[in-house]
Amino acid sequence: MAPVKVTVTGAAGQIGYALLFRIASGQLLGADVPVRLSLLEIPPALKAAEGTAMELDDCAFPLLKGIEITDDAGKAFDGANVALLVGARPRTAGMERGDLLEANGGIFGPQGAAINAHAADDIRVLVVGNPANTNALIAQAAAPDVPAERFTAMTRLDHNRALSQLAAKLEVSVTDISKMTIWGNHSATQYPDLFHTEVGGKIAAELVDEAWLRDTFIPTVAKRGAAIIAARGASSAASAANAAIDHVHDWVNGTPEGDWTSAAIPSDGSYGVPEGLISSFPVVSREGRWEIVQGLSIDSFSRERIDASVQELVEERDAVRALNLI
Numbered sequence: 519m520a521p522v523k524v525t526v527t528g529a530a531g532q533i534g535y536a537l538l539f540r541i542a543s544g545q546l547l548g549a550d551v552p553v554r555l556s557l558l559e560i561p562p563a564l565k566a567a568e569g570t571a572m573e574l575d576d577c578a579f580p581l582l583k584g585i586e587i588t589d590d591a592g593k594a595f596d597g598a599n600v601a602l603l604v605g606a607r608p609r610t611a612g613m614e615r616g617d618l619l620e621a622n623g624g625i626f627g628p629q630g631a632a633i634n635a636h637a638a639d640d641i642r643v644l645v646v647g648n649p650a651n652t653n654a655l656i657a658q659a660a661a662p663d664v665p666a667e668r669f670t671a672m673t674r675l676d677h678n679r680a681l682s683q684l685a686a687k688l689e690v691s692v693t694d695i696s697k698m699t700i701w702g703n704h705s706a707t708q709y710p711d712l713f714h715t716e717v718g719g720k721i722a723a724e725l726v727d728e729a730w731l732r733d734t735f736i737p738t739v740a741k742r743g744a745a746i747i748a749a750r751g752a753s754s755a756a757s758a759a760n761a762a763i764d765h766v767h768d769w770v771n772g773t774p775e776g777d778w779t780s781a782a783i784p785s786d787g788s789y790g791v792p793e794g795l796i797s798s799f800p801v802v803s804r805e806g807r808w809e810i811v812q813g814l815s816i817d818s819f820s821r822e823r824i825d826a827s828v829q830e831l832v833e834e835r836d837a838v839r840a841l842n843l844i
């Protein structure tokens with residue numbers, strides 16, 4: 519079997535460090551799928567990326583068939599089958615949202631164009647770097663020849679956080695929980711929905727009191743990233759890498775029968791989310807394609823929260839449109 523080429527941007531960063539070893543060990547695509555890694559970095563971080571590559575060599579992973587390190591996006595995405603866009607421009611003190619979007623436009627626009635020009639026909643893109651949903655939109659807009667559905671953004675970490683918080687509350691295993699959903703933006707407005715989540719055949723929202731759901735569960739999941747930064751002095755890295763592995767693994771290999779997961783994918787207009795927005799939905803993966811789970815009833819409590827997060831995505835889209843980034 520020809521190795522699958524996986525390109526990781528921001529490879530010398532902390533998520534990259536937690537991610538690359540798991541890809542090389544076979545956890546991204548499967549224990550029988552050989553991989554080639556391409557590490558894209560900016561020039562000041564190339565040396566650090568070389569150090570990580572040395573460590574990858576030192577693991578003697580049987581599935582790892584090659585590593586390349588470059589600051590040239592055209593080279594990095596040449597023939598790529600999977601692209602994990604992790605490197606991004608973080609918000610620094612005093613930075614306005616417009617400046618942040620513009621700086622990221624300068625990263626994700628050219629990377630989208632390089633994917634368009636050089637990637638393999640089956641390229642699948644996961645954007646991790648924040649603001650992930652809108653960065654995905656920017657990359658997608660720069661890649662008109664790649665099917666739009668191949669551009670996705672990560673809300674799997676939020677999904678996994680929600681599973682873990684609920685499992686702790688109900689004193690069950692995460693494996694007892696199915697049909698968790700994160701809606702909307704990967705930001706503090708995201709909406710973790712327990713009204714369709716099942717625990718031992720019962721609906722999770724009926725097993726917890728409304729005050730806990732509203733005042734503890736939702737804010738704990740939505741603000742978990744900030745809580746990690748406060749505790750660790752650095753943003754989530756291993757858990758973010760883990761979620762990226764889960765996202766791509768399920769996209770390629772399918773979601774389990776009778777369950778679904780959460781991913782930010784281009785909207786087809788389902789659930790009142792404007793077509794084209796890259797928003798988180800309940801999704802299944804079948805034959806290598808994400809599909810939005812249809813037919814869920816949305817009550818007013820959920821509607822209000824989904825709408826608020828989607829409105830934020832609309833504003834981000836309009837802002838990048840005004841900057842001519844899409």
Ligand code: NAI
Pocket residue numbers: 527528529530531532533534558559560563604605606607608625645646647648649650672673675676704753754755758
């Ligand atoms: P980091 O700062 O440790 O690493 C980022 C790396 O990206 C650096 O090595 C930097 O040199 C590189 N980089 C910057 N511009 C680049 C470019 N144009 N091309 C290639 N590489 C470039 O950051 P960390 O902790 O690894 O996080 C990366 C991103 O992931 C951040 O935007 C963070 O906010 C986001 N994130 C997203 C999560 C999600 O759930 N969607 C969860 C956690 C983090």
